[in-house]
Amino acid sequence: MDRQFTRWTSVALAAALSCVVVLPAAAARGKGGGRSGGSVRQTKAVSHKSANVSRNANVNRNANVNRNTNVSRNTNVNVNRNVNVNTRGGYYGRPGGTVVKGEEGAVAVGRRGAVAVGEEGAAAIGRGGAVVVGEEGAVGVGRYGRVYATGEIYEDHDGWKVAAGVATGMAVGAMIARPPATATTVVVGSSNYYYDSGVYYSRVSYGGSVQYQVVNAPVGAVITTLPGGCTTYINRGITYQQCGSTYYQPISGGFRVVAF
Amino acid sequence: MRKSGVPTSLVMLLLGGVMAAGCSSDPSTPEEKKAKAETLLKAMSVSLAGAKTLTVDTVETRDRVRAGGQKTVENSTRTIAIRRPDGAYYRITSDLRDTEAWYDGKRITLAMHKDKAWARGPMPDTLDAALDFMATEYAINMAAADLFYSNPYESYDPVASKGGWVGRETIDGATCHHLSFEATEVNWELWLADTPQALPCRIKIVYKNDEGSPASQLTFKNWNLTPTLAADAFTAKVDEGYERLYMVRAPTAEPVDEAAAQQSDPAAEPAKQ
Numbered sequence: 001m002d003r004q005f006t007r008w009t010s011v012a013l014a015a016a017l018s019c020v021v022v023l024p025a026a027a028a029r030g031k032g033g034g035r036s037g038g039s040v041r042q043t044k045a046v047s048h049k050s051a052n053v054s055r056n057a058n059v060n061r062n063a064n065v066n067r068n069t070n071v072s073r074n075t076n077v078n079v080n081r082n083v084n085v086n087t088r089g090g091y092y093g094r095p096g097g098t099v100v101k102g103e104e105g106a107v108a109v110g111r112r113g114a115v116a117v118g119e120e121g122a123a124a125i126g127r128g129g130a131v132v133v134g135e136e137g138a139v140g141v142g143r144y145g146r147v148y149a150t151g152e153i154y155e156d157h158d159g160w161k162v163a164a165g166v167a168t169g170m171a172v173g174a175m176i177a178r179p180p181a182t183a184t185t186v187v188v189g190s191s192n193y194y195y196d197s198g199v200y201y202s203r204v205s206y207g208g209s210v211q212y213q214v215v216n217a218p219v220g221a222v223i224t225t226l227p228g229g230c231t232t233y234i235n236r237g238i239t240y241q242q243c244g245s246t247y248y249q250p251i252s253g254g255f256r257v258v259a260f
Numbered sequence: 261m262r263k264s265g266v267p268t269s270l271v272m273l274l275l276g277g278v279m280a281a282g283c284s285s286d287p288s289t290p291e292e293k294k295a296k297a298e299t300l301l302k303a304m305s306v307s308l309a310g311a312k313t314l315t316v317d318t319v320e321t322r323d324r325v326r327a328g329g330q331k332t333v334e335n336s337t338r339t340i341a342i343r344r345p346d347g348a349y350y351r352i353t354s355d356l357r358d359t360e361a362w363y364d365g366k367r368i369t370l371a372m373h374k375d376k377a378w379a380r381g382p383m384p385d386t387l388d389a390a391l392d393f394m395a396t397e398y399a400i401n402m403a404a405a406d407l408f409y410s411n412p413y414e415s416y417d418p419v420a421s422k423g424g425w426v427g428r429e430t431i432d433g434a435t436c437h438h439l440s441f442e443a444t445e446v447n448w449e450l451w452l453a454d455t456p457q458a459l460p461c462r463i464k465i466v467y468k469n470d471e472g473s474p475a476s477q478l479t480f481k482n483w484n485l486t487p488t489l490a491a492d493a494f495t496a497k498v499d500e501g502y503e504r505l506y507m508v509r510a511p512t513a514e515p516v517d518e519a520a521a522q523q524s525d526p527a528a529e530p531a532k533q
Binding site: 038040046049206 | 323324352356357359361370375377391395398401402403404405406409415416417443448465467474476503505506507508510511512
């Protein structure tokens with residue numbers, strides 16, 4: 001059980017850190033989307049509140065790529081010391097979550113996500129949720145697995161790539177004004193999502209307009225074709241496909257998002 | 261040539277008097293210009309704050325800076341209705357959107373007609389707090405918002421800003437005083453009607469700290485400080501079949517009980533049209 005827990009912790013950490021890594025600095029800074037267009041007083045109010053957000057971000061400036069190795073090492077230590085956490089029976093995605101503390105940081109596991117903290121970092125954990133912090137900004141995961149805005153809205157996926165300066169997937173929380181042209185609609189329960197190339201978008205209201213926000217892969221979503229770069233993962237005799245931080249179970253006619 | 265009956269000296273005297281009278285009302289020093297601007301702002305503030313209800317239309321241009329620095333302009337028109345202290349409504353129409361918003365003292369409801377969607381979030385119970393909340397919690401910005409606080413003069417805070425009266429300009433056929441100020445976060449200009457009420461003719465705000473220094477400009481039309489508003493003017497009306505969307509909170513949002521915020525309370529459902 002310890003080993004399995006370690007694996008899941010590592011997976012959660014990798015997922016969380018992948019978000020941290022791909023967060024474009026422009027998005028993380030929270031410039032633009034939340035400020036311009038307002039009145040004199042509104043702009044001042046937003047500016048003052050943004051300053052508070054920035055303070056949090058500074059604390060977490062070490063959550064970068066180079067810290068992954070350190071975090072992983074901490075994770076192993078954490079798990080060995082906190083077996084009792086696992087015996088509470090929690091998957092990482094369970095409401096209420098669990099918190100594993102390490103020597104120099106903490107790993108907070110929220111309802112549907114995780115927060116990884118490096119040597120000098122810290123995470124602000126919300127009520128039943130978690131906050132993933134990038135170099136200069138934050139993406140907050142709400143109580144119901146929803147994601148707060150990063151403060152930046154991009155015209156489309158290409159616009160985001162220009163800002164990010166990379167050709168990676170978009171970070172959870174980022175928003176674009178319109179979904180990719182090749183996106184398909186995925187229905188999970190009563191919710192509609194838009195899917196393209198391994199990224200799921202939810203239609204949301206932000207800033208008084210409709211936006212498409214990148215969200216974690218919704219459990220139960222079914223796609224017909226896997227994105228590139230997936231690897232095979234076997235758990236309890238069942239073969240899954242791991243695509244980034246998302247696990248898919250092959251089913252008739254496609255692949256279903258699952259959570260462990 | 262026969263001379264006119266009016267002595268030239270008398271004409272010159274009258275002309276001089278008129279010119280002197282005109283010049284005497286226009287400030288010349290920075291201190292006088294700022295004092296005049298503050299006087300005009302206070303007159304405007306008294307007029308607007310004294311209106312229990314008001315309506316106004318705006319013609320707006322708003323810069324949007326895309327990734328990479330490219331600037332585009334959104335042209336829109338907006339109809340606004342205010343009821344102090346707890347009601348607000350607007351409808352903004354542009355090529356990109358056709359959105360109505362209702363604030364009823366408890367919630368804000370948005371109906372985004374082009375997308376056939378609607379959203380709702382909790383709000384403070386007073387207009388002053390609600391206008392702040394819209395910006396900091398939902399990133400819903402409205403350049404005209406300063407005019408709808410209970411004390412518009414304080415919203416502009418000219419005392420803490422540099423600038424003052426600039427001159428007179430004609431906007432849509434009306435003479436308006438032009439004020440210009442530099443504040444920490446923005447530079448703003450306001451044109452106020454050359455009337456005792458000093459109602460705004462135009463406002464321009466430059467968000468100088470944002471990338472690309474985008475600007476918003478609004479020209480006001482049809483001010484009415486004593487409108488008769490329908491009893492349900494601030495009751496949300498959403499078309500049947502619209503999809504309800506999650507209302508994402510801004511990075512500056514305070515933690516709230518999201519369950520309450522997003523709960524679909526049947527009693528609180530908007531009226532269907």
